[in-house]
Structure formats: C-alpha cells, structure tokens
Amino acid sequence: MLKKILVLPGDGIGPEITAQAVKVLRALRSHSGPEFEIEEALIGGAAVDAAGDPLPQETLAKARQADAVLLGAVGGPKWDALATKLRPERGLLRLRAGLDLFANLRPAKLYGELIDSSSLKPEVIEGLDLVIVRELTGDVYYGEPRGARTLAGGERQAFNTMVYRESEIDRIARVAFKLALQRRGRVCSIDKANVLEASQLWRQVVAEVACEFPGVELTHMYVDNAAMQLARRPTQFDVLLTPNLFGDILSDLAAMLTGSIGMLPSASVNQSGQGLYEPIHGSAPDIAGQNSANPLGTILSVAMMLHYSLGAPLMGERVERAVAGVLRQGVRTQDIAAPGESSAGTGEMGNAVANALGR
Ligand code: IPM
Numbered sequence: 001m002l003k004k005i006l007v008l009p010g011d012g013i014g015p016e017i018t019a020q021a022v023k024v025l026r027a028l029r030s031h032s033g034p035e036f037e038i039e040e041a042l043i044g045g046a047a048v049d050a051a052g053d054p055l056p057q058e059t060l061a062k063a064r065q066a067d068a069v070l071l072g073a074v075g076g077p078k079w080d081a082l083a084t085k086l087r088p089e090r091g092l093l094r095l096r097a098g099l100d101l102f103a104n105l106r107p108a109k110l111y112g113e114l115i116d117s118s119s120l121k122p123e124v125i126e127g128l129d130l131v132i133v134r135e136l137t138g139d140v141y142y143g144e145p146r147g148a149r150t151l152a153g154g155e156r157q158a159f160n161t162m163v164y165r166e167s168e169i170d171r172i173a174r175v176a177f178k179l180a181l182q183r184r185g186r187v188c189s190i191d192k193a194n195v196l197e198a199s200q201l202w203r204q205v206v207a208e209v210a211c212e213f214p215g216v217e218l219t220h221m222y223v224d225n226a227a228m229q230l231a232r233r234p235t236q237f238d239v240l241l242t243p244n245l246f247g248d249i250l251s252d253l254a255a256m257l258t259g260s261i262g263m264l265p266s267a268s269v270n271q272s273g274q275g276l277y278e279p280i281h282g283s284a285p286d287i288a289g290q291n292s293a294n295p296l297g298t299i300l301s302v303a304m305m306l307h308y309s310l311g312a313p314l315m316g317e318r319v320e321r322a323v324a325g326v327l328r329q330g331v332r333t334q335d336i337a338a339p340g341e342s343s344a345g346t347g348e349m350g351n352a353v354a355n356a357l358g359r
C-alpha cells in the first residue's frame with residue numbers, strides 16, 4: 001500500500017538533516033521497502049517568512065492526509081522577537097494539537113561506541129536504555145487561561161495554567177504501560193504531587209490504570225528527584241511516564257546522558273497511529289548551512305516512523321542496524337568525534353548510512 005510522508009524541513013539545520021533522512025528513505029525503497037510518496041511543506045520561521053504563519057493551513061491539511069510527518073527543527077534568533085502567536089515554536093505546538101499527537105516517545109539509548117562522548121562516567125551510563133513517554137497535548141503548554149496583563153498600579157503580570165483531565169492522563173498512561181510490557185516491565189511516573197493538584201490527579205489516575213497491567217511494576221517519583229536520579233543512576237529507569245512540561249525538561253537531560261543530543265529520535269503519535277517524527281534537538285542556528293550537523297537523530301526518527309506509522313518494523317530495525325554499523329566503522333560527525341579526531345559532514349554521514357543499508 002502506498003504510504004504518504006510529509007517532510008517539514010523547518011529552520012536552521014532542519015533542511016540539511018531532513019535531506020539525509022530522505023536519502024535514507026529513498027535508499028530503503030530501492031531495497032524493497034514500503035512504497036511511499038514524499039511531499040514537502042513549510043513550518044516554523046520559514047513559513048512565517050513565506051506565508052506569515054508558522055503553520056499555514058496548507059501544511060496542516062497536508063499533514064492530516066499523510067501517514068507520517070518528518071520534521072527537522074523550528075526556531076531561531078531571527079524570529080525570537082515576534083509575538084507569541086507568530087513564533088516558529090507555535091507552529092509545532094499547533095501541529096501537535098491539530099493532529100492530536102498526545103503520545104511523545106523519546107528513547108535515550110547509549111551506543112557502546114559513544115560511551116566516551118558522555119559527560120558522565122562510563123560506569124554510570126553503561127547499558128543505558130530508557131524511554132520517556134511524555135504527554136504532549138495538555139498541561140501548562142495549552143492550559144487556559146493564559147496571558148499577560150498590566151495590573152492596576154502599572155505592574156506587569158503573566159500567567160499560565162497547569163491543567164489535566166482524567167481522560168488525558170488515562171490515555172497516555174496506557175501507552176506507557178503497553179510499552180513497558182514490550183520492554184523490562186517497569187514504569188516510573190513523574191509528578192510534583194507534593195505541591196500541585198494537577199500532579200495529585202496525575203498520580204491517582206496512573207495508579208488506577210496500573211491495576212489493569214499487573215505485569216508492570218509502577219513507581220512514582222517527584223520531578224526534582226527524577227532529575228537527580230537521571231544524573232546519578234540513569235540505568236535504574238525503563239519507561240518514564242511524564243506530563244508535558246516535566247517531560248520536556250527531563251528529556252533534554254536524558255538525551256545528554258547518551259553523549260550527544262544529536263543522536264536522539266522521537267515519535268509523537270495519536271490514537272490512530274498517525275505520527276510526527278523528529279530529532280529531539282533544536283534548529284542549531286549557529287551551525288546551520290555548514291554541513292556539520294549530525295543527521296543521525298533524524299535518520300533514527302525515520303526508523304521509528306517505519307515502526308510506528310508505516311507498518312514496517314523490520315525496515316526500521318534495518319535503519320537502526322545501519323546506523324550502528326557506521327558508528328562501528330568509526331564515522332563521526334563533529335558532535336560525537338573525539339577531540340582531534342577528523343569528522344564527517346552531514347551529507348557524508350547520510351551517505352554512509354544509506355550505503356550501509358545494502359549490507
Ligand atoms: C521539544 C521542544 C518543544 C517543546 C519546543 C520547540 C516548543 O523543546 O520538543 O522538546 O517545548 O515541546
């Protein structure tokens with residue numbers, strides 16, 4: 001069956017890294033991968049410049065029609081001074097909400113070859129393999145009321161609302177428990193229930209859902225302690241289940257444990273399996289256009305796409321093996337190269353992975 005993939009290059013290094021991922025997709029097709037059709041559209045600052053909107057109507061319509069969306073990155077200093085509604089990040093947030101992509105999966109897995117790239121000691125991160133399951137369409141990101149105002153007397157005030165409904169917690173908890181069943185059977189749910197009502201409800205609903213999954217061991221942890229434990233002994237975690245804001249923060253921390261944030265993919269899926277796939281790093285405007293960004297996070301996002309949205313898990317594994325293969329051969333972009341070691345450019349890394357697929 002023909003699958004439709006929408007590519008949204010976005011800003012900064014986005015176009016360079018998505019180009020490598022598309023290269024890998026095309027190489028797969030020549031090895032009898034799934035048949036697919038690739039289209040491109042605008043998002044983020046690039047869309048603001050071209051169409052005055054970080055998520056043009058046309059992009060959302062195309063995304064709705066696609067089986068999967070591959071995104072590079074959005075944002076950059078050029079658009080930082082714009083009003084909240086016009087900021088590139090807004091385009092991404094509206095796309096997540098528009099497709100109801102409530103489940104964000106962010107695996108952080110250590111490649112043995114890169115153990116020395118981490119800022120943590122090898123014995124602390126050896127064997128690291130965790131997944132953050134982050135709720136993505138609720139919480140303070142979308143909560144109303146929100147805004148800014150000037151109080152009587154002239155002082156400025158700004159506010160956001162942290163809010164969760166039971167059904168939103170229930171559905172993301174199920175994703176985490178099901179995933180744990182395919183892994184090591186442990187879920188650690190993150191909250192701040194010692195202070196926040198929204199977290200107290202979170203904790204209750206997660207515990208209720210857990211009763212339906214007797215094969216999974218559930219623990220709860222406050223988010224501040226979780227940050228400490230991730231740096232102290234990250235291998236204690238299997239699946240981390242988090243609300244939107246806490247997951248945003250902890251996933252950057254978890255990413256860095258593996259050595260380079262440039263290596264990590266993510267998937268954001270809805271109830272029908274449609275998904276948005278993107279590396280977890282940002283648009284890195286400082287290195288944009290220099291052919292030096294690491295495309296592996298985006299290429300590994302294609303592997304997740306094959307697995308979760310294109311019904312081709314074996315092809316996904318093939319991409320993962322190709323990435324592991326090029327790392328074993330010693331191909332390194334600058335972010336993961338040892339000091340003084342020569343490094344490959346973005347395009348060369350993409351070629352190396354595409355070639356390794358044939359082997
Ligand atoms: C992420 C990013 C986004 C978020 C930004 C770009 C809106 O940091 O995907 O983690 O906060 O969710």
Ligand code: MG
Pocket residue numbers: 248249252
């Ligand atoms: Mg983030």
